[in-house]
Amino acid sequence: MNISAKPSIAFLGTGSMSGAILSGLLENAEAFGAVSATTRSAASRDALPSGTAESVALADEPGANQRLAAASDVVVLGVKPAQIGDLASEISESLRPGTLVISVAAGITIEALESCLPESVAVVRSMPNTPSHVGLGVTGIAAGSAATDEHVELARSIFEAVGDVLVVEEDQIDPLSAISGSGPAYVYLFAEAWTQVALDLGFTAEQAAVMVQGTFKGASELMVRSDDEPSELRRKVTSPKGTTEQLIKVLQDAELEPLFARAADAAIKRAKELAAE
């Protein structure tokens, strides 16, 4: 691998997910070289954070993906799964030998991606999540067939700049995606539901936001800082014969664990479908 001490990074397709990584990374940019980004439209380009070396819309420069791919040590493919193959083929001849190509796409296998790229580049498949935006992401990464330990460590360093990283085998990426990739969505779903309950109980939107956001943030922080398991932390809230006991009983009557397992299975099944589309 011929990668400089401060590797340059091109984000090709920079929307919700890659935009979150980009935002988080720009907060810790000193470890990296030039960071650039592309989008399809000018409107999406204008929504990107400032601080990149270049943010380019294909609408203004149709060849921007190839140009930035050729100039970068690391290329992050951030388009929708159905577009990954076309984007990989588009930049294939521009990539320098030894370039690290990172995909964030759900479902798309390393084998499929490698089939669109030259053998001289290394692939790492990743599954990040959007709290990367604030440096609190969780990302799983799996090495492709030509990825050296150095490539994996480089990918790790990029995602560690925006949160925690797990290096896993590729067959664990889809299950990991169901827990942490999609995870912020179910946290927000709970927040939406409890916000509605608070409104129905007569609180204002501002009061509901303080209660719901403060509770999610406070409980999460306590869980991270405490040595107690979540079950013990829950027990500490649940006074015997108290109010929480009644609330938790109602929730547990809904058989949450099998429900969550079904939800995870549905996400994993969809990842396999995306791989086949």
Ligand SMILES: NC(=O)C1=CN([C@@H]2O[C@H](COP(=O)(O)OP(=O)(O)OC[C@H]3O[C@@H](n4cnc5c(N)ncnc54)[C@H](OP(=O)(O)O)[C@@H]3O)[C@@H](O)[C@H]2O)C=CC1
């Ligand atoms: N959202 C999430 O939480 C997560 C998403 N992912 C993965 O991230 C990928 C992107 O998802 P998400 O960020 O939600 O999608 P978005 O639609 O928000 O982002 C896609 C971006 O790609 C741009 N784009 C499309 N085609 C091209 C192209 N040919 N060249 C350059 N840019 C292009 C779009 O520009 P424009 O807006 O102008 O069309 C847009 O900025 C998917 O593969 C998904 O599986 C993975 C983990 C979590």
Ligand SMILES: O=C(O)[C@@H]1CCC=N1
């Ligand atoms: O919904 C999706 O397909 C992507 C992958 C995980 C989170 N968002």
